[in-house]
């Protein structure tokens with residue numbers, strides 16, 4: 123992992139520009155050099171959606187193969203590649219970057235900031251994600267795509283190629299690619315942490331932050347601490363495979379189980395990295411569409427933090443079948459049951475939020491409610507894994523596949539779709555169509571349950587996962603067919619979403635600045651959001667600040683709309699009715715030199731676009747190929763590009779000096 | 783109340799000056815701390831692996847056969863001293879004493895280089911005595927752990943020399959002392975990690 127010296131940025135008079143500073147903030151090329159967190163968010167989202175379609179297609183091929191007994195659509199080795207790439211893509215190229223996309227766009231808007239703490243590092247993170255993904259996929263044409271499963275257990279993956287376990291370069295692309303992606307994830311996590319802790323607007327205390335921001339903060343910490351564990355493990359696998367080390371070679375005293383410990387020490391926090399942002403999104407959607415504040419804000423925040431801590435103490439529940447011994451097994455079993463408590467608390471808080479609210483069942487709300495229901499099912503089947511004797515039966519069967527799809531698809535992906543429908547108008551200035559949205563939701567919900575519910579039964583009947591076919595007469599035929607049909611219903615649902623996007627872009631209804639009558643600061647900005655986000659940095663007076671600028675309560679506790687607090691007028695007269703606790707965010711009360719106070723954004727210095735994040739990242743896949751093909755000559759240009767990019771970046775000031 | 787409608791601070795929040803951050807710590811420094819805590823787990827994984835494999839090699843050479851404690855003690859001491867010169871370099875630039883800053887920063891880099899030279903010598907010695915990456919689990923876990931630490935030291939040396947170069951060109955003023963402080967954080971971290979490695983890898987006696 124490299125420490126990118128973002129340190130050396132302030133302008134110096136004798137600065138040399140190695141490449142002429144890019145200026146354009148519009149047009150095709152601006153997407154290569156932008157440092158605007160909103161554009162980077164869109165890039166993350168678009169790229170991750172493409173990977174979602176790819177991984178989804180891989181799943182459909184899997185389901186075609188398994189639709190009937192003795193399937194012949196795929197060979198065994200193609201099947202191995204497909205489930206490995208499906209899992210790897212869904213986790214690292216879809217599940218992790220989609221929340222980062224929304225976080226990139228909305229964290230600064232939600233905390234009242236103009237950008238993230240390190241705009242260029244942000245762009246670097248995106249390029250690493252894109253190139254890392256392409257790198258792993260390039261294995262398909264360059265000597266073997268990954269095929270050892272998404273957790274790549276040793277000794278299968280670590281045995282040297284010459285011994286014929288996994289011939290081809292699959293595991294090499296997998297280890298090197300994941301290390302690369304890890305670098306990107308850690309940099310973006312550090313960026314989020316610093317942004318959230320350091321760049322909140324005056325008055326935006328920690329306990330006034332929207333829950334989505336809180337959950338992204340916990341997620342970022344988990345990412346920063348979990349990724350290095352797996353990076354170490356992947357490096358060991360790579361060395362075992364290519365340089366004859368003995369880390370996981372039992373014959374030389376190595377211990378293959380060590381890999382599982384290191385992997386799941388990352389892997390379990392990882393599942394919270396995937397689900398906590400979803401919980402955050404849902405915690406934004408529910409209050410908006412129930413027109414009530416979030417029930418038990420503090421409890422939701424603290425249970426999120428508790429999940430973040432407990433998530434480190436349960437990794438070995440992925441390894442119950444490996445014979446850890448009764449003490450370890452009991453301890454991890456208990457810890458696993460324990461973690462259900464904060465999760466359950468959250469579910470009840472969401473129900474409390476919805477309870478008695480005046481619900482508006484718009485598409486985002488449907489997805490949020492779907493999330494609660496599906497995630498609860500996934501959580502319950504998860505608790506059944508914590509009971510060791512049961513888990514020993516379930517391990518490596520379709521029961522497990524059913525479980526983690528309920529939390530990943532029914533949890534994360536439902537929340538992300540909800541987030542898309544919710545925030546789309548703010549991002550693109552047009553509404554997504556409600557009719558199609560509802561169709562989208564019901565197709566996904568029905569298809570999802572058709573696909574994954576029967577897998578519970580198939581698993582309990584013993585159908586093993588990661589197995590390319592099954593004999594007829596096992597009693598699995600009908601359910602497998604049903605599952606495969608379900609997966610195409612899901613595909614249809616996703617297709618509806620894509621049509622909806624296209625339709626919305628071409629002739630969708632124009633969105634107002636605050637179409638949902640929402641509660642948090644991002645909706646106080648005009649649509650489309652100006653490059654500088656806020657003409658004036660907001661002064662935050664309360665949790666759900668924007669709501670309180672719009673509404674107050676009369677003597678009977680009914681909501682009354684404040685006359686001046688229109689959603690698109692920047693006036694803040696409304697705050698007069700609120701108690702102002704001054705000093706809680708008492709940093710920087712002086713008018714800034716750059717602000718002109720007229721709200722038209724002139725004179726606000728935004729960070730300037732830069733080539734170097736792109737240039738620097740170009741070096742990484744080259745180094746990656748050098749590692750995979752053990753070609754030191756290739757490493758030379760890789761290092762040169764990397765070093766050039768790094769130095770040029772370091773001496774380039776964050777904001778270009780004014781020409782005027 | 784009127785305060786809410788006043789123009790509020792619009793300083794370039796992405797700059798290096800921390801007086802306008804919500805925590806009071808500058809962005810870069812906070813980022814460095816998070817990065818270093820992330821690195822703790824990275825090294826932790828390799829150190830744990832080394833410890834797990836202590837005494838589990840099925841054939842030699844064992845640590846006892848190859849370690850040259852007096853030699854490594856000397857290079858470790860030199861690396862430790864580089865933390866002292868790093869502190870002196872930072873103090874010098876904060877005072878605006880650029881001449882001393884350059885002396886101390888170069889001294890820090892040279893101490894680091896000495897340590898790396900020592901490590902290269904040690905690796906070749908071990909190799910000559912029959913210990914390679916693939917000999918046994920000791921060789922694997924030892925070389926990868928200390929090698930990755932050495933790579934970190936090397937990055938640090940390049941960083942320090944770059945600061946020295948900037949200073950020679952007159953581009954590193956007192957107002958930039960935080961850059962030195964950040965590099966210093968990294969450098970001290972790498973030193974502390976070495977203290978841990980030296981203790982658990984070299985000094986705690988091997989089981990057999």
Ligand code: HEM
Pocket residue numbers: 178181182184185205206208209210212213216217271272273523527530531534535573586587588589590609612613
């Ligand atoms: C289009 C909907 C999806 C379908 C039809 C589907 C289907 C499947 C199937 C049948 C398997 C098991 C393959 C086997 O064990 O032989 C599988 C594995 C997996 N899926 Fe999905 N899936 C879908 C969406 C997702 C999503 C949204 C995620 C995560 C965000 C995901 C993550 C995984 C993972 C991690 C594995 C494990 C791969 C491995 O065993 O190494 N899937 N999927």
